[in-house]
Amino acid sequence: MQSPVPALSRSLTALSRILTKAQDFETAKKLKPEVIPNLRLIADMLPFWRQITICCDHAKGATARLSGTANPVFDDTETTLAELQARIEKTLAFMASVPAEAFAGAETRQITIKTRGTDLILSGETYYSSYALPNFYFHMSTAYNILRGNGLEIGKTDFLGG
């Protein structure tokens, strides 16, 4: 299959630019550094900072699993927007280290997803299109929606990047 790195990197870079706007907003509104990372759409959904780390992890996981590269473990310790920017940066750096050729034949590679119940075994193609990608964009969209719902002036162009 085609390397998923260009498309995912483009979106993660767009997310990084959205975070920069959130940092400017934080400064302009004199918000404490823990405020934005802890925003949620509703009490029983994950906070902003976890939306970012999970989004990063789906990009990292897809890159590693589909290419047969070891999946680096990044601990979830971020508490500020600057630390979340660093999380995106190290995710992008890992993705950039995997050459496009490593994805040859990935569509039929067997991928195991650990779930609470029985493990799911999927082809690379199905794993990517029906698990990694929907999850990646779900968490990116939710991060965007948390900021947008709190008054940050961002639009679809910011989301699409480019």
Next chain:
Amino acid sequence: MQSPVPALSRSLTALSRILTKAQDFETAKKLKPEVIPNLRLIADMLPFWRQITICCDHAKGATARLSGTANPVFDDTETTLAELQARIEKTLAFMASVPAEAFAGAETRQITIKTRGTDLILSGETYYSSYALPNFYFHMSTAYNILRGNGLEIGKTDFLGG
């Protein structure tokens, strides 16, 4: 390229099941039929019903453009959850009508995106991975988040479907 229809249909079917849960919620809470379709995350974002129609249109548009099939026009006239279900159904029916073979060579097909400024000309590959898919999942996620933020009990399993 591989047909995008299986992955997009799986997600649209998941969205239809989420709409069914919204219909049950509407009944249980005795809501007027216009209430849920008009919910928004914030005043200057599009309402729920438009999130659904735009989501459907990106799936329809990707299917039509990448396969070189005429893109059917569906007017945006939905005002109830039942009508939104019908919109998803007719989108799925159109997508199912396009055979997988029609997507052969679609990665290099030239796709023109009309924007407010100059038109964008993209390869099929870039159009799908960096425009149609992010847009599709953005609007699906936003529809989900509107419902989730209003107390509908849905989770990631509903989003991923399958």
